Amino acid sequence: MTLLSLTGIDVRDWALLAEDELPQEGASVLVPLSRLLDDSDKLFQVAGKVGALVPTNADYTALESLCGQLALVVIDFPAFGDGRGFSLGVRLRKDLGFKGEVRARGPVMPDQALFLLRAGFDSVDIADDSRVEAFRSALSRFDDFYQSDYTGGRALAFARNGNASTRAAS
């Protein structure tokens, strides 16, 4: 297993808190979203930092009240084709203003590296070490993009037209 940073931030492995277990005082723990929704108060009091392990079928609004206390959100892709994970990344940045780390876990593909980055992900947890190089090279493959995103990237249409900063008026 390799943790790859997409944005250049420092990344490290977070221990997943076992069911019924309480974190050690001051420890950084990854906690399934369902448990955080059940009772988060105690966890946030005891743990040093808390990360949420979020399934792709989660409603982003469930994260709204937790967001400010989380240091990490790990989105758990059950399959590379489960595109809800990308929308969750977008929602965290765009609608919840989440400033912590967003990580992808599960069978995502190297060819998705740029999509992840542009959807607001900082890091990816790569189960198969032989894929790390492919992820790295995919990350720098394209220089320009046709769409604006919610990580500060502007559609190349703006560059094409002298960095026009205004959208067409309604």
Add this chain to the structure above:
Amino acid sequence: MYAYDKFDHAMVDTRVAEFRDQVERRVKGELTEEEFRPIRLMNGLYLQLHAYMLRVAVPYGTMSGDQMRRLAHIARKYDKGYGHFTTRQNIQFNWPKLSETPDILEELAEVEMHAIQTSGNCIRNVTSDQFAGATADEIADPRPYAELLRQWSSFHPEFSFLPRKFKFAITGADTDRAAVKWHDIGLIVRKNEAGELGFEVLAGGGMGRTPVIAKTIREFLPESDLLSYMEAMLRVYNEQGRRDNKYKARIKILIEAMGADEFARQTEAEWERIKDAHIDVPKEEVARIKAFFAPPPLEVLPKYVPAVEELSKKNFVFAAWVKNNTNAHKVPGYVNVTISLKPHGGIPGDATAEQMDLVAALADEYSQAEIRVSHEQNLILPHVALRDLPAIWADLDDAGLGTANVGLLTDMIVCPGLDYCALANARSIPIAQAITKRFGDMRRLQDIGPLKVKMSGCINSCGHHHAGHIGILGVDRKGQELYQILLGGSGAEDASKAGILGPGFDEHGIVDALEKVVAVYLGERKEGEEFLATYRRIGAEIFKEAIYDAA
């Protein structure tokens, strides 16, 4: 036509390099077929019954003579000398070698073409009116918007892994030649009371095993808000569309389940949050793209051309061709010529490399170097001067492209069926050949009049049978290929779903059954009444009796 700038070139060149690397890894065995599958699908490469199939995008069905020549070259060099034009206005090559597909994509990139997003659960090639920019009945040329959508949807970071494939169609005319109501999202260019351009936005249409006609989500969306509104719709779908069952994963199922009003409400709510987030491109970009689609400078010419009239009097086939295969251009003295790829007894939608070369040469000489592909699987030369029709027809006829059947019974939409497709239950091509031979008499065809017959070799309905005035659906019943008849569908502005008439027929019986349907129509029609109107007036029962009781 749109021309790539350095950014567009870099985009497709990078994609080709990436794909070459992936194919090499696959050929060396570093990637398993399971791992390679999603990658090849994102580049339009399918594994069919007998071989790989490469689907090349023809964005909104518009291409140049040079691009068509390149397709001919690819057919000759990498395939068996032909290609197949599809209902998504694309072209498919049926026999490429895997190891050569990167070379094909590289040759395509040189002429500003690609196979990006011609398959997979992403936004596919945006289709449009084949007469866009060349027809008298349009409010505005829809292709600049289609190009905006093409760019916006290419490698979209959030919408490249949707629950299922996603199809857009856009038209600029009230007469719908793009079947917009049968699409995941359909757009119709409208003008509001202030005379400003915008779109009626429809969503939730689709064929497949659950045919649904799209519903209007917004009556008028200003032109400048197109991309942000599309993003809002796609986000609602990406988050809530079903992923547990691929047959229930299209947006039509979501919209049926939540209701069009609720889908509209959620879309509007999301759009309010993002409409000022620079998703829409600057107005300079819209103007830049529109400039590529400026109408060609055409000198007004006489509408009466003696040479055309004289040849029509002498030659019935030419007269029929002018009547059926040409339609009015916005400039007097010009027409759009539809080249039928439905020769009687031939394979619908196929064109040989030689035929493609001829069409390219004719385009260079007579149609401003422009060619269109229609969703009805024909080719179009737009902007043709009336006076050039005799010369064009003579060349087409020599090449087997002169069939005068556009819009008539034998101008069928037909999927590749079991001869090629891994999903099919039944063959389509031989049935189409039998039908077009049986109905091959031009005088009889003309007498029957406008009639859209559409055939699919399985329930996935790539042959649009739900939208056929007469639909034919191939099914498998205990190992036997049977063909059901459906009546009363429409893919036009009066969209309707065809209904199944009854039990299926074998490959011979289906042709006889079609004869009986036509006979009922001819007996029942009022003066000047087309098939669909007669069917809607008299209903299915009388057809049913004729087909099943007599048997």
